[in-house]
Amino acid sequence: MKERQSKPGAKRYLGAIIAGAAFLIFILAFPAYREQSLSMMTYQAKTMLLVIPPIFVLLGLLDIWVPREKMIKYMGKDSGLKGPVLAFLLGSFAAGPLYGAFPVAAVLMKKGASLFNIMIFIGAWSTTKIPMLLFEMSALGKRFALSRLAINIAGIAIIAWAMASALGKEEIEKIHKNIESLE
Amino acid sequence: MALNKAVKAFESILPQFLVVLILVAITLSVLDTTTISRCLGTKSGIFGVLAASLVGAITLIPGFIAFPAAAALLRNGAGATQIAAFVSSLMMVGVVTLPMEIKHFGKRAALMRNIFAFGFSMLAALFVGWVVRL
Numbered sequence: 564m565k566e567r568q569s570k571p572g573a574k575r576y577l578g579a580i581i582a583g584a585a586f587l588i589f590i591l592a593f594p595a596y597r598e599q600s601l602s603m604m605t606y607q608a609k610t611m612l613l614v615i616p617p618i619f620v621l622l623g624l625l626d627i628w629v630p631r632e633k634m635i636k637y638m639g640k641d642s643g644l645k646g647p648v649l650a651f652l653l654g655s656f657a658a659g660p661l662y663g664a665f666p667v668a669a670v671l672m673k674k675g676a677s678l679f680n681i682m683i684f685i686g687a688w689s690t691t692k693i694p695m696l697l698f699e700m701s702a703l704g705k706r707f708a709l710s711r712l713a714i715n716i717a718g719i720a721i722i723a724w725a726m727a728s729a730l731g732k733e734e735i736e737k738i739h740k741n742i743e744s745l746e
Numbered sequence: 747m748a749l750n751k752a753v754k755a756f757e758s759i760l761p762q763f764l765v766v767l768i769l770v771a772i773t774l775s776v777l778d779t780t781t782i783s784r785c786l787g788t789k790s791g792i793f794g795v796l797a798a799s800l801v802g803a804i805t806l807i808p809g810f811i812a813f814p815a816a817a818a819l820l821r822n823g824a825g826a827t828q829i830a831a832f833v834s835s836l837m838m839v840g841v842v843t844l845p846m847e848i849k850h851f852g853k854r855a856a857l858m859r860n861i862f863a864f865g866f867s868m869l870a871a872l873f874v875g876w877v878v879r880l
Contacts, residue, residue: 578845579764586768600775607770610808611763619756623748660808662766662843665850666755682859689863690837695809702813703820703829710877711830714870722862730855738851745758745850 614659622670635675642680650680651719654687664688672742678735679727686719762845769842770806777805786824786832798828799868802835803860806842827875834867834874 590597638646657664667688668681676684691712699708727735786798807815816829839860840847847856 576761576764579761579768582765582768586772589772596772596775600771603774604767604771607774607806608767611767615756615763616752619752620749622755623750623752626751627748660806661837661840662846665843665846666759669850685859686838690834692809695813698809698813699833702817703833704878706878707826707830707874710874711834711870714873715834718866718870722859722866725862726855726859729858734852734854738855741852742850 610660611662614663618659618663618667622666625667626670626674629674631674634671638671638676638680640677642677646677646680647683647720647723650676650684651687651691654684654689655691655693657688657692658694661685661689669742669745672739673745677727678730678738679723682723682726683719686715686722690715691719759846759849762849765845766806766843773804773842774806777801786819786828790825790828794825794828795831795868795871798832799835799839799864799871802832802837802867803839803864804841805836806840807836809837812836825875826878827871830874830878831868831871834870835864838863838867 586600590600636642637649642649654664657667664685668685671684672678672681696708696712699711730738786794786801790797812833816824816833820826820829841860844856844860847859850856851859
C-alpha cells in the first residue's frame with residue numbers, strides 16, 4: 564500500500580482547531596445564539612454521520628469492484644454520449660446533500676471518469692435528485708418544480724461545459740493528479 | 747478491504763468535515779427563518795433575488811426542511827422568483843462546504859463551480875418566476 568502523502572495529523576486538523584476556537588468565542592460573545600447554534604450543530608452532525616458512512620462504504624466497494632478500464636470506457640473522455648447520460652443518472656438517483664457527492668466524484672475520477680462527466684454528476688446530485696423533485700412538486704407546485712428541473716438540466720450541461728473549457732487541459736490534469744494523491 | 751478503504755477515506759476528509767460543521771452551526775443560528783423571510787418579500791425585486799441567492803448559497807439546509815419552509819414563505823407573500831433563487835442556490839452552491847470541495851478539486855475549480863452555479867441559480871430563478879406567472 565502506498566504511503567500517505569498528506570500532512571501530519573496536527574497540521575491537517577489546524578483548520579478544525581481554529582474553527583473550534585472561533586465557535587467557542589462566538590457562543591461566549593453572543594450567548595443569545597448559543598442554544599440555536601448548539602442544537603444546529605448536533606442536528607447537522609447527526610445528519611452527516613447518517614449520510615457519510617454508507618456513502619464511504621459504497622465507495623470502498625466501488626473502488627474494489629469496478630475496474631478502471633470499465634470506468635474509462637463508460638465515463639472517460641471518449642465515452643461519447645454514454646458518459647454524460649450515465650453521470651446524470653448516477654447523480655439523480657443518489658441521496659444525500661451535495662458534500663456527499665465530492666468523495667464519490669473523487670473515486671469516479673480516480674478510476675478514469677472525465678472532468679466534464681464529473682461536473683455533470685455533481686450538478687445532477689446537487690439539484691435533480693428524483694425523490695427531492697417529487698417532494699418539491701408537492702410543496703411548491705408542479706409548475707415551479709418542473710420549470711426548475713427543465714432549466715437545471717440545461718444549466719448542468721452549460722456549467723460542466725464552461726468548467727471544462729475554462730479550466731483547460733493542464734489544470735484538469737492537475738486536478739486528476741491531486742485526486743489520485745488523496746488516498 | 748472495502749471497509750478499510752472506507753475508514754481511511756473518511757478520516758482523510760474529517761478535518762474539512764469538522765470545519766464545515768462549525769460554520770453551519772454559526773451561520774444557521776444567525777440566519778433564522780425570520781431573517782430569511784424579511785429578505786424575500788414580494789416587493790423585494792432584484793435585490794430580493796440577489797439576497798435570496800446569497801442566503802441559499804451560505805446556508806446548508808436539507809431539502810425536506812427547505813421545501814416546506816419555502817412553501818410557507820410563498821404563502822406568506824414571498825415572490826416565486828425569490829423563492830426559486832433561494833432553492834436553486836441552496837442546492838447548487840455551497841459556501842460552507844467549500845473546504846471539502848477545495849480539498850477534492852483545488853481552489854480554482856471549486857470557486858469556479860460555485861460562482862457559475864451562483865450566477866446560474868439567479869437566471870434559473872428568473873425563468874421559474876416567469877413560468878409560474880404565465
